[in-house]
Each structure stands twice: as C-alpha cells, then as structure tokens.
Amino acid sequence: MLQQRNLNAADFGGAALEGCNENLVRTRPDVVLDIHRKYFEAGSDLVENEQLRRGADCARGVWLAADAHLLNKRAAEHGAASGR
Numbered sequence: 239m240l241q242q243r244n245l246n247a248a249d250f251g252g253a254a255l256e257g258c259n260e261n262l263v264r265t266r267p268d269v270v271l272d273i274h275r276k277y278f279e280a281g282s283d284l285v286e287n288e289q290l291r292r293g294a295d296c297a298r299g300v301w302l303a304a305d306a307h308l309l310n311k312r313a314a315e316h317g318a319a320s321g322r
Contacts (some may be wrong), residue, residue, distance in 0.1 A: 239276065250265060264308075269318045
C-alpha cells in the first residue's frame with residue numbers, strides 16, 4: 239500500500255531520509271493513518287507497526303536512535319487512532 243502512494247523525498251523528511259518508512263509517522267501521519275484505516279475497513283482486527291525494528295536505524299542506514307521512543311510512541315498512537 240505504501241508504494242502506491244508515490245511518496246517523494248520531501249514526504250520522508252528530505253533526501254537523506256528518502257525511503258525511511260519509520261519517519262513517516264512524523265512527516266506524513268495522514269498516510270500512516272489512512273493505511274491503518276484501510277486494513278480495519280478490510281476486516282483486520284489489529285494493525286502492527288514495524289517501527290525501528292533493527293536497532294533504531296532505517297533501511298537506508300539513517301540513524302534515528304535519538305528519536306526512537308518518540309517515533310514508536312507516535313506509531314502506536316496512530317495505530318490506536320485508526321481503530322476508533
């Protein structure tokens with residue numbers, strides 16, 4: 239679903255973070271919420287975020303350790319909000 243959004247570098251927070259899906263909870267929460275809602279509309283009972291699952295770094299190698307707690311918290315909040 240995310241790839242169908244045709245996001246650009248600005249959506250991720252700049253060229254250095256392009257492709258860093260973890261940062262979308264900060265830069266494009268609307269996209270994250272919409273995807274979660276679509277899963278619920280399709281009949282899912284829960285959604286799961288795979289936030290910062292590899293030692294607080296993005297697939298692109300951009301270090302976000304300082305923001306790991308904040309990003310995980312926002313991801314959980316988005317997941318909870320989308321189920322309401």
